[in-house]
Amino acid sequence: MKILLIQPPLRLYDFELHSASPPLGLASIASVLQKQDHEVKIVDSVVMGYSNPIKIKNEIHLGLSWEQISKIISKFKPEVVGISCLYSSQSNNALKVAELVKKIDKDIIVFTGGAHPSSSPKEVISNINVDHIIIG
Numbered sequence: 001m002k003i004l005l006i007q008p009p010l011r012l013y014d015f016e017l018h019s020a021s022p023p024l025g026l027a028s029i030a031s032v033l034q035k036q037d038h039e040v041k042i043v044d045s046v047v048m049g050y051s052n053p054i055k056i057k058n059e060i061h062l063g064l065s066w067e068q069i070s071k072i073i074s075k076f077k078p079e080v081v082g083i084s085c086l087y088s089s090q091s092n093n094a095l096k097v098a099e100l101v102k103k104i105d106k107d108i109i110v111f112t113g114g115a116h117p118s119s120s121p122k123e124v125i126s127n128i129n130v131d132h133i134i135i136g
Contacts, residue, residue: 002039004078008093009045009063085114098129
């Protein structure tokens with residue numbers, strides 16, 4: 001099975017306050033999936049687009065653009081996409097990635113996990129673009 005794991009871009013109010021850190025949770029998940037013979041790709045949108053922050057009104061979009069993420073999804077053609085959502089303040093970006101996935105192919109299964117889906121599972125699963133959440 002082809003599985004794409006995505007760390008969404010960040011929405012920030014002060015670029016100086018953020019430093020990129022590797023998505024260790026996604027790396028751990030990828031390791032387990034690869035041992036089960038799945039083809040896995042990790043997209044760390046923050047690091048991949050770190051040198052090109054985009055100022056939008058009072059916010060900063062830190063990471064790959066939505067168009068770049070869409071191209072990666074289209075090119076890889078995953079059967080499953082897992083989206084990390086560690087912070088409630090970043091949940092809109094995770095849901096935007098889910099929306100992009102479903103626009104490309106509505107049959108791709110979308111999972112999301114992290115602190116926000118674990119603390120607000122009903123809110124997250126009610127989104128039409130999220131098929132499953134991982135709690136804990």
